[in-house]
Amino acid sequence: MESMGALKRTHTCNDLGVQDLGKECVLMGWVLRRRDHGGVIFIDLRDRWGITQVVFNPEVNAQVHAKAHQLRSEWVLAVRGHVEKRPADMDNPKLLTGAIEVMADELRILNTSETPPFPLDEDVEVSDTLRLQYRYLDLRRPEIANNLILRHQAMQCVRAYLNSHNFLEIETPMLTKSTPEGARDYLVPSRVNPGKFYALPQSPQLFKQLLMVAGMDRYYQIVKCFRDEDLRADRQPEFTQIDMELSFVDEEDIMGLVEGLIAELFAGIRGQRPKTPFPRMDYAEAMRRFGSDKPDTRFGLELVDLSEALKGCGFKVFQSALEKGGLVKAINAKGCGSFSRKELDDLTAYAARFGARGMAWIKVKENEWQSPITKFFSELEIAAMRDALDAQPGDLILFGADTAKVVHQVLSELRLELGRRLHLLDPKKDNFLWVTDFPLLEYDSEARRYTAVHHPFTAPKEADLPLLETEPGKVRSRAYDLVLNGNEVGGGSIRIHTSAMQQQVFKALAIGEAEARDKFGFLLRALELGAPPHGGIAFGVDRLMMLLTGASSIRDVIAFPKTQKATCPLTDAPSTVSRAQLTELHLRPDWKEEGKA
């Protein structure tokens, strides 16, 4: 291996062009490809910025050419040379440097490389585990590298916007208190305080509220958060949030500010500025029309409520659902009347995954409504359905009949599935939507008490306050979610800022006074010492970047992601530790140790 010596890089591998002909240059990078052609060696030299063709010609420099014979894929080189125009028909228009090549005058081999476990210059299927195990190789691929570059640019864009709006970026602690509300905490045993544990933050929620009480006025942080949940494909045990909080504001102020931020971000990264202000929809309408609190508004296929029209119908399934206080809703899958039996079976199976016990359907034909269930409906009922659904020959009507929760779950997922099948999810559209007026509380029938839909610090709507004691489930909150193409990208609320109101909400959540003081006493105390009105919002960076870059997984926008088992195949984390380490932390194992009974 050679050292760089006095060589200093003069250009990146994406810099040189016809304007540089004849210039001397020093490039450093990796051998992407090597081709030998008529005794001449051609190297595609790659760095973070791009690719430049380097030529080793025995007639120009026999010694350097001889040395170049050793070169293999992914070796690391420093090359001194001079810029020449490529022969007329050899231009590579795909490369920014495609009109030139660098004729090598000096070559230093800074490092060799063994043959990589997977090739980097081809689109080969590689197992996820292998990719993660050799993440540093995977990151050399321009698609993945580019995601990290865009992520960097996006975060700096967010900072620039927030800085210019008087925000302060303030760090909050990572070693915090465990408050087993919401998701499961990651715990960190304390060595100097035996029997005590820190928790890694699920969000800096309480700290940012305390910063408002402290008078910091506008806070943000791009910060790691942690949830020890069973992982799904698009979840990571640690994730990054853009976290914000503002004082002396209401919902309008926050939404306006966020719209400006998102517009900047999308203009900068996607090259497409979304129209502001974003449309708004309250929770009730979103559920009614889309069965979802995060509707994808890029296409129609809305849910239509037929409960009223069919309340006396002869179809038992519908009738029984309605009698139990449920709903009958339908989607008109425009133009899908020609779906095959197989396609309908597939859709039925898909619906079943979300809780449907069967799926009724009707194909609308010129002269008949073709379906096993048509016979149960009167002329009047069919006419009412036709009107409500705007059913035309060639359409397909899909029904859901069950509790409101199941109907909405099933039909909203069916709607998305139809959207995908009918290619209605235009990847070029960025459809933003504010969903507002969420319920404050929801009844947990297992725990037999109300729980907070967002979190216990969300302010109720003033108009609904009288309902807090009488009909808690009907109280709306001052929460808002930002939805993009059916993905929740951010959520926040105006917070409770008086101790009295906070105690009232704790009471509605069946958190007793003692428990409240024990867990949240410091917050209640802070609210008694001059807390300003405040509110905020947080954005999930990983998902946002996935949407911004068009990546297919959040793993592709994270430098070192973990698997679904929360492991890191690269470093082999988590791993066993010594018994001495455990003892220092005042802990004993409670697992079967290898090699022991």
Added chain:
Amino acid sequence: MESMGALKRTHTCNDLGVQDLGKECVLMGWVLRRRDHGGVIFIDLRDRWGITQVVFNPEVNAQVHAKAHQLRSEWVLAVRGHVEKRPADMDNPKLLTGAIEVMADELRILNTSETPPFPLDEDVEVSDTLRLQYRYLDLRRPEIANNLILRHQAMQCVRAYLNSHNFLEIETPMLTKSTPEGARDYLVPSRVNPGKFYALPQSPQLFKQLLMVAGMDRYYQIVKCFRDEDLRADRQPEFTQIDMELSFVDEEDIMGLVEGLIAELFAGIRGQRPKTPFPRMDYAEAMRRFGSDKPDTRFGLELVDLSEALKGCGFKVFQSALEKGGLVKAINAKGCGSFSRKELDDLTAYAARFGARGMAWIKVKENEWQSPITKFFSELEIAAMRDALDAQPGDLILFGADTAKVVHQVLSELRLELGRRLHLLDPKKDNFLWVTDFPLLEYDSEARRYTAVHHPFTAPKEADLPLLETEPGKVRSRAYDLVLNGNEVGGGSIRIHTSAMQQQVFKALAIGEAEARDKFGFLLRALELGAPPHGGIAFGVDRLMMLLTGASSIRDVIAFPKTQKATCPLTDAPSTVSRAQLTELHLRPDWKEEGKA
């Protein structure tokens, strides 16, 4: 409590001046002080930006005046009013808004406040615990708030500089692998992987090196790091680092880049651009002249080696030190010849704290060298000392005689103490210094093996490679520290980038092949797959901000610091958790539980 209603803040409490006379405005903030004067109520309204005087005059608006009678300290207000000039002799030149006042036309009380546990507008002594418990009140004090504002500005300045130098900010994992080298890890038990643990990162060292192998070329991150060490006054269990790594660079490139960064930062925050390039000193010279690898170069009082001059002297203490291979060094405390017995005793006691077994001294008088030990020295020896120390009448010579380690420890601390006593530590001076050429390894006589002075990934100097097997203690590394006024603010190195060299250093560290593969196998593998030459540096943000702001403790530059027992008096972290939480983590307690024998 009232809501803001339709009132929108128009100005901060630091905005209005004589240019705004007659304007209507809406201010929001906290009651800092209230004064009643001739039936008129004066409020100093405070927000993050400043203070504005608000006047409630019964003759202007009797109703609002009546309402203002309730106001108390730290209540939160919205005030609509108009700007008036203060009466001619009532200006407050200390405030930016001191020439005007706002005549209130409308008052909304957004929140009340109980009497704070300590006053915010006076410089009262408050216990640290109380300050931390009510951190949100402490943060309302402009001095502390201002530190956070400066910290925000400093970090954005760092980002702007690094972004403009082609760096990417890339996030590395917080849940990583425990590698019990260096300090103690904070561990995080894994629920889904029984018996396994994550570690919180002590630094992203290996990840940033892997990012270089990945071709990211220039990485930085402002990132939380964790060390479970016994805490000293200026240490926190979690701390923030500016972490950088670069490819295809040598020491010169990194130092040059850092000097530009630091110059920007100090120009921006301190208003004083340090001269670049910074002076450099190798480790050997720093130890020789200052007895320290982080010398404060704002003043002299350097150490002078008298070992040669006194090698035959009659003073047993010196002789025995020299015979054992130790040193005799001295400082000439210029002009301190008039120190009292008490002062000398104090200095002796101070020296003892750092390992001195007594302290020899000589007062240089016009006609004699006054000291209990003068009698042991020959004329020649006294002349040699006089020359070496440039001793003049009125000077005080302080000696250290012991092993090199003890002599340097004691005299470097004595030197700093003299600097403080003699007011030589000019707070206006920013004396930067690069200390270079550290030893790669040091012998740990307890563990009977060499350990890494920086970390095991630091590259040795090429010229010293032959010594690695024969005299490992003499091998110098390619490490460098940046020192400011005697504080280490940053440190880094050129890293090993070949697997062969890394294995050689592991061997020198007595890390066997199996252990190396087990702990660092992924790094060794990465170094075999095309690792570029690379190096980096990291800065401790907390200490840097303390030096930038002139704060007396790092706690004053952290929003929510922890105590020396690593607790948070505000949130009461760490705290006990339920047994169920432990069981889920496959752990059992190994501590005395309260209420149990």
